[in-house]
Amino acid sequence: xxxxxxxxxxxxxxxxxxxxxxxxxxxxxxxxxxxxxxxxxxxxxxxxxxxxxxxxxxxxxxxxxxxxxxxxxxxxxxxxxxxxxxxxxxxxxxxxxxxxxxxxxxxxxxxxxxxxxxxxxxxxxxxxxxxxxxxxxxxxxxxxxxxxxxxxxxxxxxxxxxxxxxxxxxxxxxxxxxxxxxxxxxxxxxxxxxxxxxxxxxxxxxxxxxxxxxxxxxxxxxxxxxxxxxxxxxxxxxxxxxxxxxxxxxxxxxxxxxxxxxxxxxxxxxxxxxxxxxxxxxxxxxxxxxxxxxxxxxxxxxxxxxxxxxxxxxxxxxxxxxxxxxxxxxxxxxxxxxxxxxxxxxxxxxxxxxxxxxxxxxxxxxxxxxxxxxxxxxxxxxxxxxxxxxxxxxxxxxxxxxxxxxxxxxxxxx
Amino acid sequence: xxxxxxxxxxxxxxxxxxxxxxxxxxxxxxxxxxxxxxxxxxxxxxxxxxxxxxxxxxxxxxxxxxxxxxxxxxxxxxxxxxxxxxxxxxxxxxxxxxxxxxxxxxxxxxxxxxxxxxxxxxxxxxxxxxxxxxxxxxxxxxxxxxxxxxxxxxxxxxxxxxxxxxxxxxxxxxxxxxxxxxxxxxxxxxxxxxxxxxxxxxxxxxxxxxxxxxxxxxxxxxxxxxxxxxxxxxxxxxxxxxxxxxxxxxxxxxxxxxxxxxxxxxxxxxxxxxxxxxxxxxxxxxxxxxxxxxxxxxxxxxxxxxxxxxxxxxxxxxxxxxxxxxxxxxxxxxxxxxxxxxxxxxxxxxxxxxxxxxxxxxxxxxxxxxxxxxxxxxxxxxxxxxxxxxxxxx
Numbered sequence: 001x002x003x004x005x006x007x008x009x010x011x012x013x014x015x016x017x018x019x020x021x022x023x024x025x026x027x028x029x030x031x032x033x034x035x036x037x038x039x040x041x042x043x044x045x046x047x048x049x050x051x052x053x054x055x056x057x058x059x060x061x062x063x064x065x066x067x068x069x070x071x072x073x074x075x076x077x078x079x080x081x082x083x084x085x086x087x088x089x090x091x092x093x094x095x096x097x098x099x100x101x102x103x104x105x106x107x108x109x110x111x112x113x114x115x116x117x118x119x120x121x122x123x124x125x126x127x128x129x130x131x132x133x134x135x136x137x138x139x140x141x142x143x144x145x146x147x148x149x150x151x152x153x154x155x156x157x158x159x160x161x162x163x164x165x166x167x168x169x170x171x172x173x174x175x176x177x178x179x180x181x182x183x184x185x186x187x188x189x190x191x192x193x194x195x196x197x198x199x200x201x202x203x204x205x206x207x208x209x210x211x212x213x214x215x216x217x218x219x220x221x222x223x224x225x226x227x228x229x230x231x232x233x234x235x236x237x238x239x240x241x242x243x244x245x246x247x248x249x250x251x252x253x254x255x256x257x258x259x260x261x262x263x264x265x266x267x268x269x270x271x272x273x274x275x276x277x278x279x280x281x282x283x284x285x286x287x288x289x290x291x292x293x294x295x296x297x298x299x300x301x302x303x304x305x306x307x308x309x310x311x312x313x314x315x316x317x318x319x320x321x322x323x324x325x326x327x328x329x330x331x332x333x334x335x336x337x338x339x340x341x342x343x344x345x346x347x348x349x350x351x352x353x354x355x356x357x358x359x360x361x362x363x364x365x366x367x368x369x370x371x372x373x374x375x376x377x378x379x380x381x382x383x384x385x386x387x388x389x390x391x392x393x394x395x396x397x398x399x400x401x402x403x404x405x406x407x408x409x410x411x412x413x414x
Numbered sequence: 415x416x417x418x419x420x421x422x423x424x425x426x427x428x429x430x431x432x433x434x435x436x437x438x439x440x441x442x443x444x445x446x447x448x449x450x451x452x453x454x455x456x457x458x459x460x461x462x463x464x465x466x467x468x469x470x471x472x473x474x475x476x477x478x479x480x481x482x483x484x485x486x487x488x489x490x491x492x493x494x495x496x497x498x499x500x501x502x503x504x505x506x507x508x509x510x511x512x513x514x515x516x517x518x519x520x521x522x523x524x525x526x527x528x529x530x531x532x533x534x535x536x537x538x539x540x541x542x543x544x545x546x547x548x549x550x551x552x553x554x555x556x557x558x559x560x561x562x563x564x565x566x567x568x569x570x571x572x573x574x575x576x577x578x579x580x581x582x583x584x585x586x587x588x589x590x591x592x593x594x595x596x597x598x599x600x601x602x603x604x605x606x607x608x609x610x611x612x613x614x615x616x617x618x619x620x621x622x623x624x625x626x627x628x629x630x631x632x633x634x635x636x637x638x639x640x641x642x643x644x645x646x647x648x649x650x651x652x653x654x655x656x657x658x659x660x661x662x663x664x665x666x667x668x669x670x671x672x673x674x675x676x677x678x679x680x681x682x683x684x685x686x687x688x689x690x691x692x693x694x695x696x697x698x699x700x701x702x703x704x705x706x707x708x709x710x711x712x713x714x715x716x717x718x719x720x721x722x723x724x725x726x727x728x729x730x731x732x733x734x735x736x737x738x739x740x741x742x743x744x745x746x747x748x749x750x751x752x753x754x755x756x757x758x759x760x761x762x763x764x765x766x767x768x769x770x771x772x773x774x775x776x777x778x779x780x781x782x783x784x785x786x787x788x789x790x791x792x793x794x795x796x797x798x799x800x801x802x803x804x805x806x807x808x
Contacts, residue, residue: 018645023654030661232789233782234737236744240760241778243767250771257768352650356741360764370653371745374660382657389650 001405004413005398012394019390020163020383024085027379035075037377039063065148066100073098073154078144088169088383090162095140098156110139110155117141117153126155163387169380173373178380182366182388189358189365192281193350196289200346204293205339208300209327215305230294236356239287243360246283255283284361288353292346296339303335310334341404344396351392453798460794463787474604478502481597483558483565485534487551490523497534498553524548533565535582555585557594559601559754568592574772587772589762595772599780601754606784609670610735614728616674621681622724628682629689630712636686643679651676652741659747666749673738680731681724688720726799729792733785740781756781 042063072078073095076087086092099115101108107116107129114129115136126139142154161167168178211220230238246254256279268276307313308331316326354367362368366385373381405411444452455461479486484498497518520528525537535556541548562568567580572588574595586596628636658664658672692698693716701711742748743757744764751758756777763774 014641015644015648018641019649022645022649023657026654026657030657228786228789228793229782232733232785234741237740237760237778237781240764240774241782244763244771244774244778247767250768352652355653355656356744359745371656374657386650386653389653390648393648393650 001413005402008398008401012398015394016390020089020387021085023383023386024088025081027382028081028084035071035077038071038075065146065150066152069146069152070100088162090160090164090167093158093160094162095142095156096159098154101153101155104153108155110136115139115155117155121151124153163383168384168387171373171378171381173376173378173381178384181369181381182384185364185366185369186388188363189351189354189367192285192288192363192365193347195281196285196292196350197343197346199285200289200293200296201339204296204300205332205336208297208335208339209304209332211297211301212304212308213327215301227294227297230290231298233290234356235287235290235353236360238290239283239357239360242283242286256280284357284363287357287360288350291353292342292349296342296346299342300335300339303338304331307331307335337404337408340407341400343403344398344400347399348389348393348396351389450798454794457794457797459790460792460797463790464794467784467787467791470603471607474600474607477600477604478553480553481555481557481559481600482553483534483556483561483597484517485537485550485552488518488523488532488534488537489547489549491548495523497532535580536566555596556582557584557597559593559597560752561593563592565592568594571766571770573770574776586776587770589759589773590766590770595759595776598754598759599756599776602756602759602777603780603784605666605749605753605755606736606739606781607732609666609739610732613670613673613677613735614731616670617677617731618681618724620674620678622685624678625682625685626689626712626717626720629686629691630693630716632690643683646676646679647683649676652738655738655742656745656747659742663750666753669739669742669748673735677731677735680727684723684727685720688723689716692716692720722799726792726796729788729795733788733792736781736785736788 069078076084079087083092087094097111099108099110101117104117104121104124107114109115110126113136115126116129116132117124118127118132119125122143124141124143126136126141128134128136138157139155140158142156144152146152166179168182170176171178171181174181207223211223214220242255243257245251247257304327308327313326313331316330317323321330351366354365355371356367357363358365358368359371366388370381370385372378373385401413405413454464473480478484478498478501482498484501486496486498488495488497495518501517517531520530520532520537523532523537525532525540534550534552538550538552541550557568563570567578567582568588569578570588570590570592572578572584574585574587575583576587577583578588584594584596586594586599588594589598624639628639654676655672659669662668664672689712698711698715701715706715739748739755740757740760743755744760746758746761748757749755759777760774763770763777766773
């Protein structure tokens with residue numbers, strides 16, 4: 001059993017690498033990346049300054065080659081895509097604190113010290129300017145000839161940091177580390193997810209049992225239609241419907257029209273805050289969880305139906321047990337197994353649906369963040385979101401198996 | 415369990431009702447597919463959903479003659495023209511070019527000073543006023559899905575059952591750019607269903623052979639493909655599609671292609687499992703031992719026995735296809751802008767949510783009913799194929 005889970009954990013590594021490679025290459029090989037956007041902005045800026053007169057000139061002529069190279073280095077476009085992928089993972093060193101040396105004979109400032117280049121071209125190394133016998137080993141010298149023929153010498157330090165060390169890079173849009181951004185937004189999304197998860201499990205067990213016991217009754221038929229709607233219609237569309245009906249404007253004004261909290265949230269007292277949060281949470285929570293809830297209910301009902309015709313249930317009745325005990329103890333214990341094992345998938349489904357729901361309800365969660373990141377080509381956020389989704393999917397599947405083994409002692413994975 | 419079996423074992427020997435037993439000779443038993451079709455017809459919810467949806471889709475193929483801003487027939491100066499049919503044929507890819515331009519200019523029908531496309535609603539009034547031998551037959555509902563505010567009378571944000579400034583009746587109102595909501599909704603139906611059907615067919619064409627081969631031959635190919643399938647199914651698919659769509663602005667066929675890049679996984683996994691299971695059975699061993707060629711074993715013996723899961727899977731894949739299209743369109747990463755699509759309508763609806771409820775409600779109702787009908791069909795098919803008495807979704 002332990003062996004099985006260790007093997008499963010190890011198998012996630014190639015899958016994870018495969019997934020990240022695919023996303024990384026799709027994004028990196030696509031035209032119109034951050035460099036192009038930056039260039040466009042620069043050209044527009046230059047054009048505007050000159051009154052828009054000469055903006056149509058050749059791009060290369062307007063932006064000096066050294067600036068281009070700096071930009072390329074900033075976006076690591078001077079390296080091959082596989083190298084960039086390895087840097088991003090954290091397996092290759094990432095250049096940090098780069099300094100471009102304008103004159104190879106003059107000292108330059110690196111960190112808190114003054115440094116100087118020593119040695120012949122092609123074989124430089126950095127020494128402390130005030131004490132030339134002290135070699136600064138942690139600085140690497142990189143020399144290259146640019147397209148316009150000028151020579152460019154750059155010194156930088158190396159650092160192994162990437163997603164494996166928890167460094168997701170900086171967001172080009174928000175100018176702050178992606179890790180922190182994602183954690184902030186994740187907190188918002190997770191609140192809905194957790195409430196929804198608990199609610200769907202409690203309600204679906206009860207509803208599933210009632211539907212199974214009253215199979216074929218009007219209650220079953222009516223609730224079936226509702227469950228079918230929840231099953232067939234995507235959560236965000238149902239959320240949109242509820243928003244039109246209950247979110248004010250045309251029909252009833254029961255709930256606020258989206259967003260996470262009111263604008264005057266800070267001025268409210270504690271109960272007011274609680275009420276405000278709750279009012280904002282109702283519709284999004286339904287939208288987040290309806291799909292998982294519907295399939296869980298159907299699964300629960302069928303599972304109960306399947307179990308209730310088994311011999312052990314007949315035996316329990318024959319022993320003279322009360323119906324309540326037979327259903328809620330004997331049958332439930334066996335019927336809960338397929339439901340419990342879906343927990344990982346439900347969590348994964350929640351995160352993959354989040355960008356639509358958060359777009360509809362204007363919630364600043366992780367889904368909306370990543371959606372906007374695609375629009376603004378903020379690749380570090382896109383990558384981070386992919387990594388998180390993939391990890392949740394992978395571990396969700398393992399957790400599902402684990403829960404399955406937990407609730408069903410007969411199951412022994414090998 | 416014992417009660418569950420009754421429904422399957424009973425059917426072959428007992429005809430469903432006495433009437434038919436009298437007509438058909440009692441010896442003749444039904445094939446499995448006839449029995450399934452009977453059972454499906456017996457499940458009213460699924461059967462009627464099937465009839466409604468198929469009728470609606472067939473009707474929707476003739477939409478250019480039913481809901482359109484182009485006239486069906488124009489009789490002008492002794493000659494008869496068919497503008498709606500012409501634009502319909504021209505817009506079919508590949509053969510369209512032989513018909514030349516897809517519209518008649520206003521001037522060719524006596525609409526003075528209009529060198530662009532003729533405005534047929536105006537033209538109709540003009541002919542009635544003139545009272546000559548010229549006449550014009552408009553479709554039942556005379557607004558097109560694409561014409562916008564640039565045409566007179568297409569006022570933005572008209573409520574349902576309202577009349578616009580030209581006094582024309584608008585069944586379901588207009589959107590923020592004056593486009594007719596009813597016309598866009600019905601055309602959106604054709605687009606959605608066609609899109610989903612084509613997508614699912616492509617998925618199956620790719621997935622069924624691959625899955626079958628993986629299940630039958632196994633080996634290294636299978637192990638490698640398993641890893642690839644695991645990677646594909648772990649990726650956040652719609653997110654990836656959004657990334658790709660944001661980079662290349664796809665059209666109808668491109669979008670189908672992108673979605674099929676990931677859609678083939680479903681049928682592949684199902685077929686692989688089926689082939690794997692069937693291959694281990696005795697009849698396959700028997701066929702191999704008497705020297706039936708492999709190709710024949712796969713196509714004649716195993717394939718017919720392993721189609722059940724992908725047939726029952728079909729309607730649910732269609733639901734997935736429609737949902738994916740609407741979701742992508744909703745975020746603005748789907749079909750290119752003038753295409754009438756529910757997702758795009760919902761996007762417009764969301765930005766006008768406080769003022770114009772119909773912009774959300776109309777496409778939502780259309781989508782809800784289509785998806786619900788499809789799921790009902792799926793449930794019916796599943797039940798018809800499933801020997802158990804109760805239904806299940808997965």
